[in-house]
Amino acid sequence: MKKREHRETVVAYVCLAPALILAVVFMIVPMIMVFYISFSNWDFVNPVKNFVGLKNYVYIFSDEKFLKSIRNTLYFAGVKIPLDLVISLFVAVLLDKKIRMKKFYRVSYFAPVVTPMVAVALIWIWLFDPTFGPFNQILSFVGLKPLKWLYDPNWAMPSVILFSLWKGLGYDIIIFLAGLQSIPTHLIEAAYIDGANSRQAFFKVTLPLLSPIVYFVVLMGIINSFKVFTQISVMTPRGGPLYSTGVMVFYIYQQAFENYRMGRASAASLVLFCMVIALTQIQKRLGRKSVEYS
Amino acid sequence: MEARKSVKKSWYVHLLLFTGTVLMIFPFIWMFLSAFKTDLDVFSYPPKWLPSTWTLENFPRVLEMVPFVRYYLNSIVVTSSITFGQVFLSILAAYALARLHFPGKTAVTILLLSTMIMPFQVTLVPMFMIVYKFGWIDTYQGLIVPFLFSGFSIFFLRQFFVTIPKDLEDAAKIDGCGYFGILFNVIMPNSKAPIGTISLFVFLTHWRSYLWPLVVTNSPEMRTLPVGLKYFVEEGGTQYNLMMAASLMAIIPVLIVYIVAERHLVKSTTLTGLKF
Numbered sequence: 001m002k003k004r005e006h007r008e009t010v011v012a013y014v015c016l017a018p019a020l021i022l023a024v025v026f027m028i029v030p031m032i033m034v035f036y037i038s039f040s041n042w043d044f045v046n047p048v049k050n051f052v053g054l055k056n057y058v059y060i061f062s063d064e065k066f067l068k069s070i071r072n073t074l075y076f077a078g079v080k081i082p083l084d085l086v087i088s089l090f091v092a093v094l095l096d097k098k099i100r101m102k103k104f105y106r107v108s109y110f111a112p113v114v115t116p117m118v119a120v121a122l123i124w125i126w127l128f129d130p131t132f133g134p135f136n137q138i139l140s141f142v143g144l145k146p147l148k149w150l151y152d153p154n155w156a157m158p159s160v161i162l163f164s165l166w167k168g169l170g171y172d173i174i175i176f177l178a179g180l181q182s183i184p185t186h187l188i189e190a191a192y193i194d195g196a197n198s199r200q201a202f203f204k205v206t207l208p209l210l211s212p213i214v215y216f217v218v219l220m221g222i223i224n225s226f227k228v229f230t231q232i233s234v235m236t237p238r239g240g241p242l243y244s245t246g247v248m249v250f251y252i253y254q255q256a257f258e259n260y261r262m263g264r265a266s267a268a269s270l271v272l273f274c275m276v277i278a279l280t281q282i283q284k285r286l287g288r289k290s291v292e293y294s
Numbered sequence: 295m296e297a298r299k300s301v302k303k304s305w306y307v308h309l310l311l312f313t314g315t316v317l318m319i320f321p322f323i324w325m326f327l328s329a330f331k332t333d334l335d336v337f338s339y340p341p342k343w344l345p346s347t348w349t350l351e352n353f354p355r356v357l358e359m360v361p362f363v364r365y366y367l368n369s370i371v372v373t374s375s376i377t378f379g380q381v382f383l384s385i386l387a388a389y390a391l392a393r394l395h396f397p398g399k400t401a402v403t404i405l406l407l408s409t410m411i412m413p414f415q416v417t418l419v420p421m422f423m424i425v426y427k428f429g430w431i432d433t434y435q436g437l438i439v440p441f442l443f444s445g446f447s448i449f450f451l452r453q454f455f456v457t458i459p460k461d462l463e464d465a466a467k468i469d470g471c472g473y474f475g476i477l478f479n480v481i482m483p484n485s486k487a488p489i490g491t492i493s494l495f496v497f498l499t500h501w502r503s504y505l506w507p508l509v510v511t512n513s514p515e516m517r518t519l520p521v522g523l524k525y526f527v528e529e530g531g532t533q534y535n536l537m538m539a540a541s542l543m544a545i546i547p548v549l550i551v552y553i554v555a556e557r558h559l560v561k562s563t564t565l566t567g568l569k570f
Contacts, residue, residue, distance in 0.1 A: 005395075007473075008394055008395060008396060008473070009396040009397060011390070011394060011473040011474075012390040012394040012395075012396035012399075013390075013396065015386040015387060015389055015390035015394075016386070016387050016390045016391075016402060018383050018386070018387075018442075018443075019383050019384070019386070019387035019406070019443050019448060020387075020402065020405070020406075022383070022439070022440075022442055022443035023405065023406060023409050023443050023445070024405075025424065026421060026424065026439075026440040026443060027409035027412075027417070027443065027445075028405070028408070028409065029420070029424065030417035030420035030421045030424065031408075031409075031411070031412050031417055031420075033417075033420035033423070033424075034412075034416060034417055034419065034420050037419060037420060037423075042423075091311070091314060094307050094310060094311055095311070097304070097307055099304050099307055099308065099311075101308070104315075105311050105314075105315055106556075106560070107553070107556055108315045108318050108319050109314065109315070109318055110556075110560060111318065111319070111322065111549070111552065112318060112321075114498070114548060114549075114552045114559065115322075115545050115548055115549065115552075116501065116502045116519070116520060116544060116545065116548060117502055117504065117520070118502075118504060118519075118520040118521075118523045118524055118544075119520075119523060119540075119541045119544040119545045120321065120541070120545070122523060122527060122537045122538070122540070122541045123321045123322075123324060123325045123538065123541055124321060125527065125537070126324070126328070126534045126537065126538070127321060127324065129532070129534070131339060132336065132337060132338075132339065132341050132532075132534065133341065134324065134341050134343070137340050137341050166317075166318065166321070169318075170318070174560055223413070226413075226415075227413055227415050229415070229504070229505055230504040230505065230520075233504070233508070233524065234523075234524050234527065237528060249415050249505075252415070252418065252419070253418075253505070253509070256418070256419050256422070256509075257422075257509050262419050262423065265419045266419050266420070269415070269416045269417070269418065269419060270416070272415065272416060273412060273413070273416045276413070
């Protein structure tokens, strides 16, 4: 018996060894290093690295670009998440009805989700082109003033948000649709029997029952908004006019791989991490208030 | 009366959904049409929606300007290696965590779980420095090895592995199966769906991976498709028709896989709860 247990332990660690080694080298060590580097003046060109205390943090918090990158990230999250929530829930409710061509609709709303970000961002760069792009053509066709889109400090971020909404909407629609389909129909019918109209049934029964999914979508929205980088880097390679689209990951990228300031980049990374943690905690608190029927 | 009402209602539902669909598909249609436009059509004002003459010239021009085929091959090699390696290592680790008893299990579990605390974007800088120390910048190892481990994949599989009845395992033991025999003959055949799901998910995640290949590759020969496309825009300027041809070549295989495996893909998305 003892021997068998011993053998089981050996087998278990043989199975776990590759994963454990990789986890330590590429995850755990970097997690510790990021703290260490943020307190040092590691600039890659110069191999000497000294402990500099809070200098990197002082630097980034007095760097106008970094402060702007925080504002830009919050702007992105603050505009994108609510819009995404409302639109995707609305479309999901429509798709939940007994209608024909359901599959066709679902496929087309989900198509942008599966296509590679960079490839579709290329398309939108042209759509947004102030002179040769179809968006401005449509705007002037309906009698509106053409915009400079990605070239206008006030419109660059909304343009990127518009693109990101288009790209991600299908995902949340599918999630909401799955949620709506899991709601027992007798609960909704009961509300109708009690004299509720369809609006009341939606806001008083369906929506509270969906609250765990709304919570999930908002949580993922927050986390993903703080990680946003690809579309920024492709559509506005320099962070947009007047750094109007420079988000936090973009700032980290520039500090680390354009300026080779690893210390500053690491300090900014940790600020990003703390903000994600803080926001998700706040959301957890708020989320607890939501109604639940079991 | 009831029937008429529902027809009327569904008419307006269809109008809304169809308008939405047009907005969602419009960029793809624009890309498709524009990939066949001549330079003259691209820079005409107001913009032309249909090509005045359809040309196939753009595709060979893209291939001449950048090593597009190489980008493709790099993406295939890197993504397949990550998928195969990560899923295989995750199966092994998940098996140990789900079905074996050994001292230190709690500690190992906590260690592996803790890797999921920090998003990749936060540990990007030290990860890059480690890969740099290994001399793996601009190599396939540098693109692949850091992603052979994924806490998410391990715990996703573990959650399925624990549900397989112990009786099956005992029966295999009586038939003379060892620990690995049980893994390959009992656990894996009974977990085809979750293994398929996680493989698809890992593949799609890394097929579109951008930030890491961007920082870890230097030479054009090592670029993956997303990074190659980005540099194509930066270096090629606003040659929109060529951009659309490149984009079309990158999107077509994905769209085909999507249309064929739509149901499976959507299910896999809702199951893993992660965004690509």
